[in-house]
Amino acid sequence: MTKEKEEPQKSYRELHKPASEFASREEYREHELIIMNPKRWSLNLPNRDYRFEIEDLVPALSGTIGGTALYFGMIGGWTEGFGLPHEFLLKNVRLEWLLISLLFMIPISGFFNPRANTAGIHGPMIPLIPLVVIAGGHPLAMMLMIGVFGLILSILKGGSRLINMTSSGVTGGLILFLGLSGAIDQINGLQKWSVDLDLGFKYIVAFMTVIIVYGFLAKINKRWMAIPVCSVASLLVALAFGAPLNFITAPGLPPFNPLWWWGNETGWMLGFPDFGHFVAAFPFALLAIAMWPPDFLSHRIFQELNYPKGSEKTLMHVDDTMINCSIRQIVTGLIGSGNVTSSWGTLIIPAGIAKRPIPAATILMGVFGISAVLSGYALDVLSFPPVFRVALLVGVFFPLMEAGMAMIKEMKQAQAAALCIFGSLVINPVFGWSLTMLLDNMGILGDVERSKSLSLANRLIIPLVTVVLCSFAMLIVGLIPGIPAII
Numbered sequence: 001m002t003k004e005k006e007e008p009q010k011s012y013r014e015l016h017k018p019a020s021e022f023a024s025r026e027e028y029r030e031h032e033l034i035i036m037n038p039k040r041w042s043l044n045l046p047n048r049d050y051r052f053e054i055e056d057l058v059p060a061l062s063g064t065i066g067g068t069a070l071y072f073g074m075i076g077g078w079t080e081g082f083g084l085p086h087e088f089l090l091k092n093v094r095l096e097w098l099l100i101s102l103l104f105m106i107p108i109s110g111f112f113n114p115r116a117n118t119a120g121i122h123g124p125m126i127p128l129i130p131l132v133v134i135a136g137g138h139p140l141a142m143m144l145m146i147g148v149f150g151l152i153l154s155i156l157k158g159g160s161r162l163i164n165m166t167s168s169g170v171t172g173g174l175i176l177f178l179g180l181s182g183a184i185d186q187i188n189g190l191q192k193w194s195v196d197l198d199l200g201f202k203y204i205v206a207f208m209t210v211i212i213v214y215g216f217l218a219k220i221n222k223r224w225m226a227i228p229v230c231s232v233a234s235l236l237v238a239l240a241f242g243a244p245l246n247f248i249t250a251p252g253l254p255p256f257n258p259l260w261w262w263g264n265e266t267g268w269m270l271g272f273p274d275f276g277h278f279v280a281a282f283p284f285a286l287l288a289i290a291m292w293p294p295d296f297l298s299h300r301i302f303q304e305l306n307y308p309k310g311s312e313k314t315l316m317h318v319d320d321t322m323i324n325c326s327i328r329q330i331v332t333g334l335i336g337s338g339n340v341t342s343s344w345g346t347l348i349i350p351a352g353i354a355k356r357p358i359p360a361a362t363i364l365m366g367v368f369g370i371s372a373v374l375s376g377y378a379l380d381v382l383s384f385p386p387v388f389r390v391a392l393l394v395g396v397f398f399p400l401m402e403a404g405m406a407m408i409k410e411m412k413q414a415q416a417a418a419l420c421i422f423g424s425l426v427i428n429p430v431f432g433w434s435l436t437m438l439l440d441n442m443g444i445l446g447d448v449e450r451s452k453s454l455s456l457a458n459r460l461i462i463p464l465v466t467v468v469l470c471s472f473a474m475l476i477v478g479l480i481p482g483i484p485a486i487i
Contacts (some may be wrong), residue, residue, distance in 0.1 A: 012036055012049050026221070029055065029355040033311035036357060038114040040320060044359060050114065052360045055224065059351035060364035062227035062395045063120075064372060066346025067365075068379065069388030070121035071096055075338040077129030078139055082268065094373040095254040095261075096337040101366035104328045110366070114359035115313075116320040117299065119328040120344025123182075124291050124429065125284075129340075131478070132284050135485070138270060138277035140262060143333030145278065145285035146340065150326030153289060160318040162293040162437075162466065163300070165458050168407045169446050170436045173417030175298040176404025177424040177432065182397035186389045193385040199241055206237045206386060214394050224354030227395035231387045238386040245384055249376040261336025268336075283476035287430070288340055290470045294433045296321060299343045301403055302352030314357045316348060350395050416446040428479060434470045438463035 015035035022028040032051065038044050046052060071093045079089045100119065109118040132142060153159055166174075187207070194203035210230045217223050217230075239245060261267035273281075300316045307314065321343055329341045351361050372378035381387060408417050416436055423432030436445075441459045443451030451459060471480070478485025 009037075013047070016051070025055075026355065029053070030308040030311070033307050033314050033355060033357060036311070036314050038314060038357070038359070040113050040115055040317065042112065044111055044114050046360070050357060050359050052364070053356065055354045055356050056351075056361040056364055058225050058228060058354055059347050059356060059361040060368055062350040062391060063344060063347030063361070063365040064368040065227060065231060065382050065388055065391040066395060067120060067344065067369065068093070068097075068372065068382040069392060070123055070126070070346070071339060072383050073123075073126045074121055074129065074340060077126055078133070078268075078338045081130050081133030082270070084268070088267075090249060090379070091254040092336070092338050093379070094252070095256070095335070096332065096339045097369045097373040098254070099332045099335060099337055100328065100339075101369050103331065104324065105366040105369075106363050108324055110359050110363040113317075113320055113324070114357060114362075115315070115317040116324040117316045117348050117358055118344045118362050118365075119321075119325040119341045120347070122288055122291065122295070122340040122342035123345070124295065125288050125340045125342075128284060128287070128479075131485075132281060135280045135284070136276065137281035137284060138273035139268065139338050140333050141273035141277040142281035142285050142288075143329050143337075143340065145282060146288050147326045147328075147330035147333070149285060149289040150292065150322050150329065153292070154319045154322035154326060157319050159293050159296060159322045161458075161462070163297045163318055165441060165454075165462065166293075166297060166433070166437050167413070167416060167440050167446055167450065169410075169413030169416030170420050170433065170440050171297060171301060172404045172407030172413060173420030173436065174294055174404075174424070174429060174433050175301060175400045176408075176417065177421045177429060178298055179397045179400025179402075179404060181424075183393055183401065186393045186397065190385055190389045193389075194243075197243060199243060202241045205241075206234050206390075209233050209237050210390055210394065214398065223399075224350055226398075227350060227391045230394045231391045234386040234390040235381075235384065238384075243386065245380065247377045247380050249379045251374060251376040253374070256335065258335050268338075283473045286469070287473040287479070288342075290430050290434075290466075290473055292322065292325070292342060293318075294429060295342050295345070298400060299345050299348045299352075301407070302349045302399065305403055305406065306352045306355055308355075316343070316358065346392070346396055349399055353399060412446050416440045419445060427474065427481070430470050431467075431474065431480075434463070434467045438467050 012035055019025060019028040022031065036050055038049060075092045076089055105118045109116055190203055210233060213230050213233050214226055217226050262272050264271045296318050300318065303315050325341050347361060347365055372382060408414050420432045420436040423435050440446040441451055441454055441463050474480050475483060476486045
């Protein structure tokens with residue numbers, strides 16, 4: 001008796017249906033996610049493997065606004081620490097945008113691995129950059145070590161394993177804390193900006209406008225449009241109150257010669273790093289990698305919460321994203337960039353809410369980013385506080401808080417979430433996440449039955465090693481309150 005041949009799986013192109021055949025755009029977008037089957041590390045083409053939709057414009061614009069703001073924050077920390085001029089900052093932001101767009105964003109996440117989220121900016125590391133400078137660290141030394149450590153972690157599949165080991169209670173507490181603390185930072189920043197300009201309480205009018213617009217978008221199920229709509233609303237309110245928006249960044253290109261950037265008298269004016277630079281930057285590089293799993297977890301969760309059942313093939317692949325980030329960190333660092341990388345949250349969070357996959361929005365974001373840095377004047381708008389702070393609020397931190405609260409449904413989950421938030425407040429989110437994951441997996445808190453189902457490695461060994469490594473890195477650089485830095 002001969003076995004019947006299995007019917008070959010239909011391709012995305014064969015399964016695609018026009019939007020007119022669906023009752024709503026949301027049903028159409030969900031169907032697109034279900035029928036997609038993106039290939040990892042192989043060529044994926046528009047119309048054959050995925051499509052561009054009008055909804056892709058929103059996460060692309062969101063990622064452009066948020067990414068530019070974070071680039072200025074990250075590279076600005078190096079610039080201020082080394083006493084470099086503002087012109088250097090502009091050149092390096094331009095260099096970073098062009099390198100990531102042309103070498104990684106468009107070709108990798110857009111065409112060759114749509115499941116690898118594009119490598120963005122490591123937001124939690126921005127406050128630590130001045131400490132790296134004080135410790136005697138070198139940007140290139142730090143980036144090379146982050147790249148190597150990240151490759152090791154991704155090859156061992158450590159990132160995906162740590163994420164799979166984290167319960168929904170710990171995850172909910174982590175992303176709730178990240179959302180709340182990030183929102184407070186943006187509110188305080190915009191308040192300070194308005195006071196410095198003698199605008200007084202008028203920033204409250206801008207926030208009230210944003211809250212009303214955001215609430216209306218949520219009511220009509222258009223929350224995925226929050227970043228552009230709320231940013232424009234905040235911009236108009238600020239201009240109406242007389243806030244100055246100066247166009248001072250002329251069109252131009254940055255230098256692309258690595259020898260110019262890493263020269264003794266040009267660029268960073270530091271030369272290439274020596275052994276001492278690597279020693280000083282080592283704990284910060286280790287801490288940056290320790291922050292990757294919770295950072296990636298807070299991004300992927302938006303796809304899991306919003307994508308329909310059957311669309312697992314389009315979810316962000318954690319280990320592939322780590323490979324993408326690691327290689328990008330090494331390559332862009334060698335050329336001259338000052339950015340410390342992680343998964344691009346200001347793209348993937350709005351894309352998850354909009355029920356759109358990674359590739360099309362990523363390609364559009366690359367085009368927007370290139371256009372912005374070449375024009376110059378667009379950078380002035382994107383770096384205007386009412387624009388980028390509101391974009392981060394409604395596009396990243398509000399959704400993080402919403403997702404965190406949505407994941408906490410039972411008391412045992414609330415216990416884990418509360419302890420994670422407490423640990424994050426006392427030390428920082430890395431410590432809160434790693435310690436609570438250890439206690440939760442051991443069954444000391446949270447779901448005891450879940451703990452019994454875990455292997456010894458997942459229940460004790462890996463979480464304990466994670467806590468020790470994270471604590472060691474924080475101890476060295478002085479991130480544990482009351483204990484001075486060793487270096």
